[in-house]
Amino acid sequence: MALQAFPSISKTVCLDDGTTYAYVHVPAAQSKKPTLLLLHGFPSSSWDWRHQIAMLKDAGYGVVAPDLLGYGDTDKPEELEAYSMKRMSGHMAELLKKEGLGKVVGVAHDWGSGLLARITTYYPECFLGTVFVSVGYIEPGLVLDIDAFNGLTKQLFGYPTFGYWKWFNTDGAADTFNRNPQAAFSLIYPTDPEIWKTDFCPVGSAAEWIAAGKTTPLPEWVTEQENAVRNEIMERSGYNTPLIWYKSAMRGINHADEADIPHQKKFLTLPNMLVVSTKDYATRADMQEQRHREWTEQTKVEVLDCGHWIQLEKKEELVGLLSSFADELAGQK
Numbered sequence: 001m002a003l004q005a006f007p008s009i010s011k012t013v014c015l016d017d018g019t020t021y022a023y024v025h026v027p028a029a030q031s032k033k034p035t036l037l038l039l040h041g042f043p044s045s046s047w048d049w050r051h052q053i054a055m056l057k058d059a060g061y062g063v064v065a066p067d068l069l070g071y072g073d074t075d076k077p078e079e080l081e082a083y084s085m086k087r088m089s090g091h092m093a094e095l096l097k098k099e100g101l102g103k104v105v106g107v108a109h110d111w112g113s114g115l116l117a118r119i120t121t122y123y124p125e126c127f128l129g130t131v132f133v134s135v136g137y138i139e140p141g142l143v144l145d146i147d148a149f150n151g152l153t154k155q156l157f158g159y160p161t162f163g164y165w166k167w168f169n170t171d172g173a174a175d176t177f178n179r180n181p182q183a184a185f186s187l188i189y190p191t192d193p194e195i196w197k198t199d200f201c202p203v204g205s206a207a208e209w210i211a212a213g214k215t216t217p218l219p220e221w222v223t224e225q226e227n228a229v230r231n232e233i234m235e236r237s238g239y240n241t242p243l244i245w246y247k248s249a250m251r252g253i254n255h256a257d258e259a260d261i262p263h264q265k266k267f268l269t270l271p272n273m274l275v276v277s278t279k280d281y282a283t284r285a286d287m288q289e290q291r292h293r294e295w296t297e298q299t300k301v302e303v304l305d306c307g308h309w310i311q312l313e314k315k316e317e318l319v320g321l322l323s324s325f326a327d328e329l330a331g332q333k
Contacts, residue, residue: 004073005047005229009057012073015094017087021066022046022073024053025099028062034105034128034330035062036322037096041110041135043177043188043242045072045233048109050226051315052322059323064104066095068112070241072233078241083248085118086257093123105326109133109311110283111245118254120268121261128329129271129298131322133310135283136274136292139266140258146250150203153287161282163203168246176211177239181231183209184239186216193279193307201282221313266295273300273325275318280308300325 006024014020024046028035036056038049046053046065056063067074069088077083092115096104106127108116113135120130121140130137150160167173177184187200187209195216199205218227248254274292276285289301302321306313 023066026057026063030060033060036105038065039108039112055319076241080248089119103128106130131273136288139295164206167207174240191219196281268296271298
């Protein structure tokens with residue numbers, strides 16, 4: 001959570017519709033260095049960008065890293081409609097405007113990538129370019145049939161990659177998460193990425209793991225102190241509102257907003273980079289790259305040897321990619 005984890009560089013803003021966001025803000029220390037907007041995923045907060053925030057700050061870049069809606073120190077409405085991508089895109093555009101920022105480099109991981117994709121649809125003027133981490137660009141109007149997708153991926157890979165979505169869409173999932181936070185951490189931030197094939201992705205397996213309170217040793221890329229901070233963040237916010245991101249998508253909250261977007265405007269034409277990983281067995285690199293290339297132009301693709309949490313597992317490598325890409329974009333201004 002931005003305010004507690006980064007007290008000297010965080011703040012809050014109340015937007016025009018009354019929503020309050022907490023976020024990290026580091027002004028660029030060098031005039032030629034752009035600002036990077038860092039959007040986290042599930043179940044996370046600005047805390048998961050801690051390494052990038054520190055390293056980018058030290059290198060003179062600007063950083064804006066919000067706790068997204070439902071997370072950390074940001075507001076947590078309980079209505080599904082509050083989590084429409086169009087509404088949250090407007091929030092991000094307004095936040096950047098209130099900070100007096102021009103074009104930024106959008107960087108997003110996991111569900112943050114879904115939000116970044118929609119901000120580029122509604123507010124492309126906000127960006128020099130974009131970086132999608134683990135999850136690639138998602139075109140507007142996509143209707144994801146989870147059962148069909150799970151059937152396809154089971155046929156292709158031997159397990160359904162999005163089986164956990166069905167449980168996340170239930171009303172009881174949040175209570176199970178809240179009762180067993182360390183089990184949730186052990187499964188979602190795995191020491192061994194292979195367990196996603198057996199204990200996270202298949203239908204019903206995540207619910208069984210977390211309800212049983214099963215835990216594993218911490219991965220080498222998370223310290224005991226970092227784990228304690230993250231558990232405190234999730235204990236304060238709970239999992240009810242983070243899970244609404246899944247529910248709103250599966251229950252069609254965005255369909256009306258996106259139904260009339262012309263086909264030609266569904267493509268991402270901004271310079272962009274996709275960063276994926278070899279051991280991410282849910283948002284698989286092969287599937288992400290294929291779809292990303294279908295809907296984008298000016299694309300660079302980087303593949304790192306790690307699991308889903310690239311910003312934690314390969315922190316220096318990711319910062320190197322972000323820095324090079326940001327500098328290249330800034331040179332095009």
